[in-house]
Amino acid sequence: MVIKILLADSHAVVRESFRSRLDDVPDMEVVGETEDGPSTVELVRKTKPDLVIVDIEMPNTKTIELIQQIKSESPDTNILILTNNLDSHSVCSVIKKGASGYLLKECDFAELIHAISLVCKDKIYVSPCLAGRVMKDCPYTYPPPDQSLLSYFNEQQIKIIKLSAEGKTEKEIGNILHLSIDTINSHRQHVYKEMNIHNIAELTRLAIRAGLIYP
Template structure:
């Protein structure tokens, strides 16, 4: 059995942290290894606590969750970031995406969505709450109306095929079988794409696939 996912939790409300911890630790594969009451405290804890995933509130004193996420990404490149917030806000949502967050969960449905979001994050899969798909589409339409032409494609057609299948959650073996190429070739194409686009993982490739219309949000 795999060890549980180690979670660093940051929220400035003690009762909220207590409730979230109960939700998470009711699952055998999730464990809270540190609690912070603001973003700055989360950064301090991350230096001493070996966490796999940081679950951050957005609006906190001293340092917001968004500010903390920027610092944590630099400090701990392998740390996954998930936002848990009361704000059903497109502005915060898009900022979270820019920071490389794996997911955005509303506190009002945390008991329903948070566990799934944590597991998705550890699979390098994005977790979007209902309504964000509409926001992504509206954002695209507004760009078109402003006359912002899509940039020239920076990747080849074959690489685009790889990106689409990766974003759909296909494994390397499945992609190789679908495209009639070897698994090593799939891995090489994926590495080339990540380098060309300046990206790190499946989550960022999925966001790219959504932005460029390779998959539906």
């Protein structure tokens, strides 16, 4: 099924960049672009997109009201907020009102695609650097920790997951656990393979889901 996406951003160059890249992704289609709140609501009414990517800094737009209006016009439309705001309370507010994701503008394209895929499966996505604080400030955002995710790993591997998710370098992990960098990489690759993950961002999400890291 093709994911229909509406881009809501006040900067034409940003919309054009997103459109050019998203149009190259199989099963994703940009069905429209808007530059402010009222035109976004109008186009949602007409196109009923699966997802609206909303720039939280659009002028003359109150984000909370826009989210509510979008959900009123099209309850099945998911909303992904794009922002530079690192305030966890802002994340809580928009998710409580109906947004499904909160993504920093500095994210790479792979993370954007991952976030789109998740929110269009009715899941919540929050940028990893904010996820820990969000769990504390609005715990309803995430399901309870699932420690069964750790049943695949031994004690040393669990420690490596935790330390990696906390942002420790391989050298720092080695000093803490008295392991060589090769051993650390071997354990981490085992974790990646078992959980079908590919990078530190996904490893961080695993650690959060398992309850290994908190603010």
